Amino acid sequence: DQQVKQNSPSLxxxxxxxxxxxxxxxxxxxxxxxxxxxxxxxxxxFLISISSIKxxxxxxxxTVFLNKSAKHLSLHIxxxxxxxxxxxxxxxxxxxxxxxxxxxxxxxxxxQP
Amino acid sequence: xxxVAQSPRYKIxxxxxxxxxxxxxxxxxxxLYWYQQILGQGPKLLIQFQNNGVVDDSQLPKDRFxxxxxxxxxxxxxxxxxxxEDSAVYLCASSLVGDAxxxxxxxxxxxxx
Numbered sequence: 267d268q269q270v271k272q273n274s275p276s277l278x279x280x281x282x283x284x285x286x287x288x289x290x291x292x293x294x295x296x297x298x299x300x301x302x303x304x305x306x307x308x309x310x311x312f313l314i315s316i317s318s319i320k321x322x323x324x325x326x327x328x329t330v331f332l333n334k335s336a337k338h339l340s341l342h343i344x345x346x347x348x349x350x351x352x353x354x355x356x357x358x359x360x361x362x363x364x365x366x367x368x369x370x371x372x373x374x375x376x377x378q379p
Numbered sequence: 380x381x382x383v384a385q386s387p388r389y390k391i392x393x394x395x396x397x398x399x400x401x402x403x404x405x406x407x408x409x410x411l412y413w414y415q416q417i418l419g420q421g422p423k424l425l426i427q428f429q430n431n432g433v434v435d436d437s438q439l440p441k442d443r444f445x446x447x448x449x450x451x452x453x454x455x456x457x458x459x460x461x462x463x464e465d466s467a468v469y470l471c472a473s474s475l476v477g478d479a480x481x482x483x484x485x486x487x488x489x490x491x492x
Contacts, residue, residue: 270421272421298479300479300480302483307485308485308486309383309470309472309483309484309485309486310422310470310483311483312480312481312482315479315480355421355422357421359479362477362479363477363478363479363480364410364476364477364478364479365427365435366412366424366427366435367412367414367422367424367479367481368424369421369422369423370421371419371420371421372421
């Protein structure tokens with residue numbers, strides 16, 4: 267039973283356009299959500315997060331949207347750059363973020379020139 | 380600031396052998412996590428420490444896996460005996476107490492033959 271789902275294994279986007287990565291969750295106890303970026307042979311790197319009391323958080327080119335009623339979040343990258351090509355993981359936590367993370371399977375984002 | 384250190388980076392063993400991984404978290408991070416990432420999956424939490432106490436080990440296969448964090452700093456994760464399905468990347472992460480943002484090390488890639 268996957269509690270965090272990323273249904274798109276891969277996504278191809280043209281450089282300069284918007285990349286939208288989606289994530290769904292099933293556990294109502296999750297109250298903190300994070301996105302991590304991972305390059306090959308490296309550990310995941312924190313990108314952006316959002317608390318369940320908010321519906322949007324923005325950091326530079328990255329924006330995360332949370333729809334609690336739909337149990338859905340998305341990561342928007344605008345504009346997409348070649349260095350954004352990586353695997354993106356959606357993760358969720360309960361206990362205000364103090365608990366361990368539950369990850370999705372990841373989406374491989376490919377930015378085409 | 381130095382990141383999370385892990386060693387070894389790669390390990391190949393035969394099934395039924397034992398193996399140990401080492402992690403040194405970021406200085407000042409009292410919370411330490413071990414995750415297992417099987418190919419094509421997201422990281423899965425194995426165990427969470429706060430200082431040298433276990434917070435959550437509900438997903439740790441305790442018949443063969445063990446972990447300790449003596450003195451509340453470095454940690455070791457041991458598998459004994461290893462099975463083929465233990466082939467994975469083992470990731471260590473650390474965070475400040477109560478902080479959802481976890482910082483990951485580069486991981487140890489274990490291959491069991």
